[in-house]
Amino acid sequence: MTAAETWLSVFEARRKRFATLPKCEPRKYHEQMKATVQAVREGRVKLRPPRLRMRPQPRPTSWRLTRARTPRWQGGHGRGRGASAARAGPTDGGGDGDGEGDPPAATAAARKGHRDQRLAAIEKQSGSGESLSTGKRYPVIYADPPWQYQAGTTDSTRRIENQYPTMCLDEIRGLRVCGRSIAELATDTAILYMWAPSPKLAEAMTVVESWGFVYRTCLVWVKPTIGPGYWARQRHEMLLVATRGSMPTPLPPTRPDSVIEAPRGRHSQKPAVVYELIERCWPSLAKVELFARMARDGWDRWGLEAPGSGVVP
Numbered sequence: 206m207t208a209a210e211t212w213l214s215v216f217e218a219r220r221k222r223f224a225t226l227p228k229c230e231p232r233k234y235h236e237q238m239k240a241t242v243q244a245v246r247e248g249r250v251k252l253r254p255p256r257l258r259m260r261p262q263p264r265p266t267s268w269r270l271t272r273a274r275t276p277r278w279q280g281g282h283g284r285g286r287g288a289s290a291a292r293a294g295p296t297d298g299g300g301d302g303d304g305e306g307d308p309p310a311a312t313a314a315a316r317k318g319h320r321d322q323r324l325a326a327i328e329k330q331s332g333s334g335e336s337l338s339t340g341k342r343y344p345v346i347y348a349d350p351p352w353q354y355q356a357g358t359t360d361s362t363r364r365i366e367n368q369y370p371t372m373c374l375d376e377i378r379g380l381r382v383c384g385r386s387i388a389e390l391a392t393d394t395a396i397l398y399m400w401a402p403s404p405k406l407a408e409a410m411t412v413v414e415s416w417g418f419v420y421r422t423c424l425v426w427v428k429p430t431i432g433p434g435y436w437a438r439q440r441h442e443m444l445l446v447a448t449r450g451s452m453p454t455p456l457p458p459t460r461p462d463s464v465i466e467a468p469r470g471r472h473s474q475k476p477a478v479v480y481e482l483i484e485r486c487w488p489s490l491a492k493v494e495l496f497a498r499m500a501r502d503g504w505d506r507w508g509l510e511a512p513g514s515g516v517v518p
């Protein structure tokens with residue numbers, strides 16, 4: 206058998222194999238192969254020496270990537286959904302690569318080990334033994350800034366300032382906590398949960414950026430009763446989620462519903478379930494609440510009305 210015949214037989218074998226596969230890409234490949242074999246038979250194209258060795262494939266770094274690269278006809282998601290989800294990373298927006306289906310047990314264990322290592326490294330950045338006032342850094346920051354409203358209500362009894370002092374945007378953006386900026390207060394890898402009433406959404410995004418975070422997603426607190434509002438009577442508030450560094454996403458079973466349905470409390474009071482959902486996601490990481498008004502076990506707190514925080518604004 207000549208080299209050309211050998212190569213032809215390889216072509217034939219491949220063509221036959223792909224012909225048995227259904228639909229899409231294999232069909233196209235099959236057509237091309239058929240045309241090539243025909244052209245070789247008729248001597249219209251010359252055969253080049255066979256390159257039987259496959260190009261080395263990059264080693265998959267995780268089960269997620271492996272799955273993303275599995276062709277659609279082999280039961281994977283092809284380069285569409287899975288691949289784009291893998292590229293997008295943990296940014297939310299529908300695809301975070303952790304979709305349905307279970308990874309093989311060994312890979313799942315490896316992923317868990319890798320995630321635990323990342324969390325342990327984040328914990329280390331925090332500086333155990335320190336406190337808020339002595340340089341402790343926090344991977345989880347929860348903030349509810351005292352937003353200032355320019356177009357205040359004409360009804361002076363309903364002004365926010367009757368409840369607590371407010372801060373202008375520049376003050377919030379340049380916030381310092383115990384002499385440190387938020388970028389210094391946060392660990393290099395950290396997550397920020399920040400409340401943003403809808404009229405303050407655009408300003409809140411600039412705060413996220415000034416504090417050194419990148420916006421990822423938001424949750425919405427849907428309240429049972431309608432409140433005031435100039436353009437729309439407000440019945441919801443947003444909890445922005447932003448990260449810095451390479452923060453892992455919460456484990457799938459702990460990921461919160463993006464809608465929080467909870468009753469209103471006193472003026473500006475946020476539902477306690479929010480503490481719970483953050484604790485569920487990040488049980489081992491140090492947490493601080495900025496502009497707190499109450500104490501919560503396991504959390505450090507800071508704010509004019511935070512019990513024992515000793516704030517001197």
Ligand SMILES: C[S@@+](CC[C@H](N)C(=O)[O-])C[C@H]1O[C@@H](n2cnc3c(N)ncnc32)[C@H](O)[C@@H]1O
Binds near residue numbers: 351507
């Ligand atoms: C929107 S409220 C926080 C409400 C809180 N999340 C709750 O659930 O009860 C804002 C808080 O920031 C406090 N605050 C206002 N100005 C401050 C400042 N310059 N420094 C620290 N805290 C301040 C207010 O006293 C108020 O307690």
